[in-house]
Amino acid sequence: MSVSIWMDKSRDKKTIEQDIVIIGGGIAGLSAAYWLQKEDPTMRIALVEKYQLGDGATGRNAGFITCGSVEHFNRLVGKHGEDEAKEIWNYSEVNLQLLKDEIIQNREKEMLFEHKGSFSLASTPEEFQELKNSASIMEKMGINVDIIDEAGIKSRLGADKFVGGIKYVGDASIHPLHMLSEIRDKIEKTKNEVTFYENHEVFALDESGGDKVVRTKQNTFKAPIVVFATNGYGPQLHPFFEDKIFPTRGQILATEPVERFMEAPCYANFVLDYFRQLPTGEMVIGGFRQLQKDAEIGYSDETSAVIQSALEDFLHQHIPAIRKAKITHRWSGIMGFSVDGQPMVGALPTDPQCFFLGGFTAHGLGLAFHSGKVLTDSMFDRKIPNFITAKRFS
Ligand SMILES: Cc1cc2nc3c(=O)[nH]c(=O)nc-3n(C[C@H](O)[C@H](O)[C@H](O)COP(=O)(O)OP(=O)(O)OC[C@H]3O[C@@H](n4cnc5c(N)ncnc54)[C@H](O)[C@@H]3O)c2cc1C
Secondary structure (H helix, E strand, O other): OOOOOOOOHHHHOOOEEOOEEEEOOOHHHHHHHHHHHHHOOOOEEEEEOOOOOOOOHHHOOOOEEOOOOOOOHHHHHHHHHHHHHHHHHHHHHHHHHHHHHHHHOOOOOOOOOEOOOEEEEEOOHHHHHHHHHHHHHHHHOOOOEEEEEHHHHHHHHOOOOOOEEEEEOOOEEOOHHHHHHHHHHHHHHOOOEEEEEOOOOEEEEEEEOOEEEEEEOOOEEEEOEEEEOOHHHHHHHOHHHOOOEEEEEEEEEEEOOOOOOOOOOEEEOOOOEEEEEOOOOOEEEEOOHHHHOOOOEOOOOOOOHHHHHHHHHHHHHHOHHHOOOOEEEEEEEEEEEEOOOOOEEEEEOOEEEEEEEEOOOOOHHHOHHHHHHHHHHHHOOOOOOOOOEHHHHO
16 A cells, blocks of 8 residues: 555654554464563554454454474475474364463353354375374374264265265364454453554554554554464565565455254365354355466455355255355455465564564465463563474575
8 A cells, every 4th residue: 555645644643652562463463462462561562453453364264273284294294203293283182272271261152152163174195194194103103083984974074975074083173263362352351551553554664763563544653563364465565575575466256054963164175175063053165266267366355256255066966955055255365375385473583563463375364362371481581382483484
């Protein structure tokens, strides 16, 4: 966005001085605010969001809270080795535990939270074999997984034409916006100095007297520290992200509710496609960006006929109970894919006053709450895991 001198109403107002300005009001920004105010309630924190809180990917995802990354675990081990792959897995297990302890508590129903695991399903014997290999590595490492065959998929998930799969027993699912509201409520109910500024789009970032100056049309903010919680939108705000975080569109559709038949959420086709039945009966299905790889890069949140009809075909082919259900919603959102598939947390190697948490590569619900805590650790000079630190790009 560019802003003319005439549009810039902040020029007539006093600059708002803060200790930290967080840009971005999704799960990452809220998690950062949550953990920072917990660390020091006297810290003055402004959270600045372009639209309403949750209007980015956080309010548009499928609500899976899963462990690991966007690939089968055997591939994660191939890339990172066993120890780091386990560390990556544990990181998201901790994320879920922190969410349960700090946010969900006894409000599972209100947040449509279910801790029933998730499945990865194979359409071919080759993928099933790979999943079984993954499962045996995971079992050796003490990760709780079960193998499921074609008949089990049919009876427990109501899904056809899959040859087998595995269940990640520890995974969960949620209503992402209810979770976000709960984090906000928890922040607002505690005595601290956090202020939310919605409908504030940051259009420029300057420097003055050693501080960062964050400019929006409505207000100008000044602080020694800026946190970018902008995930896929990072490259629009700072050149550091241009070759590290890639805005990647994901598309979804949802149907009217039908009687509950699925045990837990499912991934298919090497984690590219996914579907789940909500506790309230609606079916949500997303993926297929592999069909239009180039068109799915960028910032447009439109949907495309090619991918939407592939989602419909998938439903008809694999999920008989939903064949007659009316499609009620179609939408898309922008994810931030990182260059190596792992998130990025901490100060930018090029600027110690700029921090980032993002690059969640389609798994922000499984990563961001813990990442807010780790970001706080990095600000207070405590050690953070190597696989996640932004310093790995120095
Ligand atoms: C279709 C889809 C399905 C998904 N399914 C899942 C899933 O089931 N499970 C899972 O774990 N993950 C899923 N994801 C990914 C997940 O949604 C993201 O990883 C997560 O929401 C990222 O959170 P965030 O806060 O980092 O980013 P966002 O939620 O995108 O927040 C970034 C915020 O920054 C704001 N912003 C951008 N530019 C500016 C600016 N200039 N000034 C001020 N504010 C600005 C945006 O408006 C936005 O609100 C899915 C994503 C999509 C799109």
